Amino acid sequence: MMKRTKLVRLAALLGSLSLGLAGCVGDPSVESTQGAKIELIDPVTEEERYEIAEKRTLYDVNAYVATVVPYVEEYSAEASFAFGSYGAFPGEKVKKGTEVIAADTKSIDEQIKNKQEYIKQMEEDYQKYVEKQQKAIAEYREKEAAGKWGVDKYEAAREPETIPAEDGSGTMVPNPKYEEWKVWFLKFDGDYRINKHAADILELEMAQKKELYELDLKHQKYELQSMQKNRGKATIKSKIDGELVAVRSFNPGDNVRAEVPVVAIGDLSRKLIKCEYINNRVIRNAQDVYAMVNGKRYEVEYQAISSDEYATLTASGEKVYSTFKIVDADDNVKIGGYAVITVVLKRLEDVVTIPKAAVSRDDSGNYVYVMKDGEATYVNVQIGYSDGVYVEITHGLEAGDAIVYSSGSRFGDSTVTLTKGEFHSDFSERAQLEYGASTYLTNDVENGTMYFKEMKVEKFQHVEKGDVIATVRVEADNLALKRNETKLTRLQTRLDDYKRINSENANEEYYKEAVQNYEDQIKDTQEAIAKQKSDFNVKVIRANVSGTIVELKDYKAEDVVQKGDRIARIADENTCYVIVEDQNQLLQYGNEVSVAYFDEQRQEHSVSGTVVTLSKMGVGQTLQSETAIVRVDKDHIREVLTVALAGEWWNRYRFTINAKLRNIDSVLLVPKQAVYEVGGKTYVCIKDKDGKFKEQSFVAGGSNDAYYWVVEGLTEGMEVCLR
Secondary structure: OOOOOOOOOHHHHHHHHOOEOOEOOEEOOOOOOOOOOOOOOOOOOOOOOOEEOEEEEEEEEEEEEEEEEEEEEEEOEOOOEEEEEEOOOOOOEEOOOOEEEEEOOHHHHHHHHHHHHHHHHHHHHHHHHHHHHHHHHHHHHHHHHHHHHHHHHHHHOOOOOEEEOOOOOOOEEEOHHHHHHHHHHHHHHHHHHHHHHHHHHHHHHHHHHHHHHHHHHHHHHHHHHHHHHHHHHOEEEOOOOEEEEEEOOOOOOOEEOEOOOOEEEEEEEEEEEEEEOOOHHHHHHOOEEEEEEOOEEEEEEEEOOOHHHHHHHHHOOOOOEEEEEEOOOOOOOOOOOEEEEEEEEEEEEEEEEEEHHHOEEEOOEEEEEEEEOOEEEEEEOEEEEEOOOEEEEEEOOOOOOEEOOOOOOOOOOOEEEOEEEEEEEEEEEEEEEEEOOEEEEEOOOOOOEEEEEEEOOOOOOEEOOOOEEEEEEEEOOHHHHHHHHHHHHHHHHHHHHHHHHOHHHOOOHHHHHHHHHHHHHHHHHHHHHHHHHHHHOOOEEEOOOOEEEEEEOOOOOOOEEOOOOEEEEEEOHHHEEEEEEOOOOOOOOOOEEEEEEEOOOOOEEEEEEEEOOOOOOOOOHHHOOOEEEEEEOHHHHHHHHHHHHOOOHHHHHOEEEEEEEEEEEEEEEEEHHHOEEEOOEEEEEEEOOOOOEEEEEEEEEEEOOOEEEEEEOOOOOOEEEOO
8 A cells, every 4th residue: 555755734635525425524516526636745633524434335226106006907899889878987896797888779779670670571571472483383383284284195196187088099188186186285285385484484583583582681681790790899898807997988979989998997906016117127137126015015026018019009109107016915005005116226235435526546546545643644445336425445445444535514413313104295186076977868759849948957956857857848740640640540441441351361361461561550650649649748858867967958938949959967976076187197096085175154074085097007098087086985975966066056166185195104204304315316414323423325215395205224213414
């Protein structure tokens, strides 16, 4: 070890070596003069300031804020369909196979019914055709056979066309019997040929008809199967047991696009932790990776994704998160819980360290000045890992060596003893009341013209099924009614006449079919007349379900209400939610919150609620939202609704969501006044039992307005300096 014979005054030396350390002995405001040449002038004494080489733990650790989320499956429609209704709502439990979104199938059901009736009629018509043709062919074949019998008979008894003359001259003369034979032969031959030709033609027509019929029938059945298949696809069912944790908002009739996730089911028994994306390579090279949940360490398994999958997700605009499976998760790990993923890249325990800025460099390498026998002695050192503030000394110094160095102190004489406590952040935002399910009340009168008279309810009023919503009058279409009544009389007369005229054929199939046809027409006409009269007598519009009026059409007296027009929307009070803006995604599924509100007398009240939608970290892009849904405790729904409904519409917006978020019990807390940060790392100045001070880095899980909480590096009972 080399000594220099001349020494500088300590004040001059420290002025040239001072570096930015904060803590009991540091200030981070000045850069190091590493490698500067120092002129040695006068001796220094032990009374001058110096830094003791201490054994410390040096960290290179990244802590990622994370959330406990459930295993989630997202579902989309196989084929696009018109939205009909929800089968479950946020926070509700569902079983495997539960229909969570159903289509409005009225239109397709009507199409299926019409197609089935059309196919049935096709089959019946074809069967009738076949029976008719077969009957005609049988008749022709019977006549053909008779003709063939005659042809064969007369062919066998064929008379010669000429015979010898009776005078014995040998002259051939016409045979009279031949002409008679010819007449009968041609008659039978003509019958045979005509009937055979007719039968052959009918059979050919039947073959062609059958071919066309079978092609058409096959096509119609294919269309029916396609409709039925699409009808079966016009629903989204859960494939697991779990809870509905996210869903897109739809109104009746809205298009639910195929292959776009619109609902998510979470299995709350399968707990995962998600945080900002961590590269696979970082995890592989880390010394230690673990999670802190509610102040307790849990081992985790990293769920890696491939580079191709990462590229695909980012290219589609998806934000990628890292997922960890919790090993041996216990009851303390709750869905929505605040967590920290700790990735220890390097942890060096009990190594000799000094401030990094105390090390200088010259041609000989790294060096420091060590106080020995009252003198500052030049010492070469070998350094290892540095956390940015402290550096590991691998050779040249031992713990306890006094290094000539001082950067001053930002701390006073006050200290505090570290204890465990509750850590949380406060959340408070205005919110509004919403409903998950509702039903539209429409004009179902098909006959006549409806005119509006008076609305009998107000917006946000509770109604029971059957309550009068509005009064109306219907102007009857008497001409249409008269036409149907005349038609009914004529149909009945025709049926009576047909039965009388064809009474002797009552057992014939065509007779039965004709009678059935008349009776069907009569029944349809009677039903049409009954519906007309019923519609003409409508005086009021009644609620079709129980619930809360959330929409009312702005009709004026004598306005025409068209068929299918919406009159009101009634919300299902059992799906009462409070919606709150949460752009920073602080609220997590399962978080318990308080719903505060004012009553009509401006008295403040609060009820409990639960967040029932996942934040962006838990679901894909199409299911992410800037708002969170809070389900009001069932015991207090009526209480909340009473306030919301008692007065003007703005009462719905008199709610505030208050919550303690990132809530952790019994973790080691460090006052912010005792902490300084350098390069993203946190440090404190510790006073040990001998009254000595030293700075120590620690791994912080996070901070609020008052405290940092400790993942590792500090222990309960330590005494730390305050700034």
